[in-house]
Amino acid sequence: MVGVSQWLLGEWSRIGRRDVGFRLGLKIGSRRGKTPKRKVLAFYDALEDRALMATVGYDYILSGFKWANPSRITYSFPPDGVMWEAGKNVLNTTFDTKFGNAWQGEIARALATWQSVANINIVPAPDGRYDWNSLGQSQGDSKFGDIRIGGYPFGGNKKTLAQAYFPPPQGATAGGDVQINTSMSFQINGQYDLFSVVLHETGHSLGLNHSENAATVMAATYGGVRSGLTDGDIAGIQAIYGARKLDVYQSQGLGLSANLPIDLTSGLVSTNTATAGGASLTKIGDVEWFSFVAPSYASGSWNVTAGAANVSMLSPEVSVYDASMNLLARAGDPSSWSSDATAAVSSIVPGQRYYVSVKGTTSDVFSVGAYNLTISLPKGSPSTPRPTPTPTPTPNPTPNPWPTTPPVIVSPTAPVVNSNAVNALPDRFESNDVIGAATRIGRSNQFSVTGLSLHSATDVDYFMFQNATAGTFQIVASGAAIQVLNPRGGLVAQGVGSVNASVPRNATVYVRVVSANSAPLSQYGLSIALQSQARQTPLPRTPLPRTPLPRTPLPRTPLPRTPLPRTPLPRTPLPPWFALPRFALHRYALRLVAPPTNPPRPAHQEIAAAPLPEAHWIPRAWNTRMRLVATG
């Protein structure tokens, strides 16, 4: 029932009848002899705070692939006309004609549905005139999204609705990409429902394989209009990325109610703007509360922004209240996603307390996700000028393969009261206040130092290390705000207390530690540890035959010295793909691992006989392409 190829699929028609047979088989009992469980569909919004009943191997099956940076997974729509695997992309024209603007919203809802239950954040990204699987970074490439969604008519194939690739291990850019069969009759809330199909495909894009439970979204056969995920789907995505976590404030008990808000007063003492970075609405219905006391310099109109653009799929609504909880202003656009909402207030009273609440504009999946909260007071005369940030040097213009997230500015104002604010003394590395004077840790995957301090509110400590192994590093500086930078000063990751950063091999990593609460920190320790090693595509190890050679002594008769004929070897031109060393290597590896004539055939997978043209040979791990087939 599944048109899955471990290698390559060349022929759509091969799914045909055999698939239908498999599907029928599932209805009367699975081929493994298990009795299919009749499960009542349980959707995400009914699931909160209760255990998920799901069985791995039946309700969900993992592909083994996941995005290296789950906190920022981007998606994009390639323009029409680019080559989209086996046809020219026509998705935009096809769906614009049919649905107007509504189709992007259906796809956004599918992605937001996954984001609403897993510890991931997804954001739309621009795209350009780049063919499918163009060379680039597998995640974080600025040319296009990590998950690119295009479509073309799949020839005479009327069984496949769409197909998708699992997340990348490394290398090329096809991982996560989706192809929609534009010759199928897609509808919104009808046969075939666009949201339901894209929900299934993007489940593959995030790392889920086909489930065995026909009731789940990840079942290989189209199962009608879905309104959300089942227990099995949720358990699956959470097995990969974990459930959504409380943000750094909520995990300290702050922001969950107006009685215990996240207090930004201290951030507004010396500057007219305060940002609470890394805030997040963790589940549908969440409201997060902030508060501040207007500083003495404040006067005139001011505003508050809940910013989810470039952060997550959240559509935020922000409300401002006075000390008596009278609503002063509210903003939010329920038709938007991954958007900013700015509420403007016409006046401010110094010394008065104000409250700000953030929730979703709607009560659906778009009400979950990360955002930053910024309070911008009128430019009065702050008591002390804000220190200007140290510009980071640009050592050399060589292209850096490290994905740099756009600099989401976090002025860390976690409202932790620092009991150590007094008696903070400079630490022994005190001169490391600028990136050029970073304390050198050396080449290491594991490092720890204690007795550090941020002796003043504006003290900055820089450290530098080179990793020995590619992978995800956890950097911990308890009580401090951490930014991980690449050698060009680009922001790679940030957080308070602890941050995970994905680092390529032999990279130079800068760690910037600053106060999390605009107060000195008398004591902290820094530790850096490799958490998980980056997946390497192993080269095939064909064992050499170890038959001992017979040791008969060779006769020592001198050989006659006849000159060899000097016939020139024929110079067959190299095929075009050979010009691309990356492709050539992978193709070679592929053939050694498993020639297409004799691939392994797991029971539920089907291998196409005809390979695609050379241009479509892609690295081994990318060839796992999953599809959703249509019934009847």
Ligand SMILES: [Zn+2]
């Ligand atoms: Zn599928």
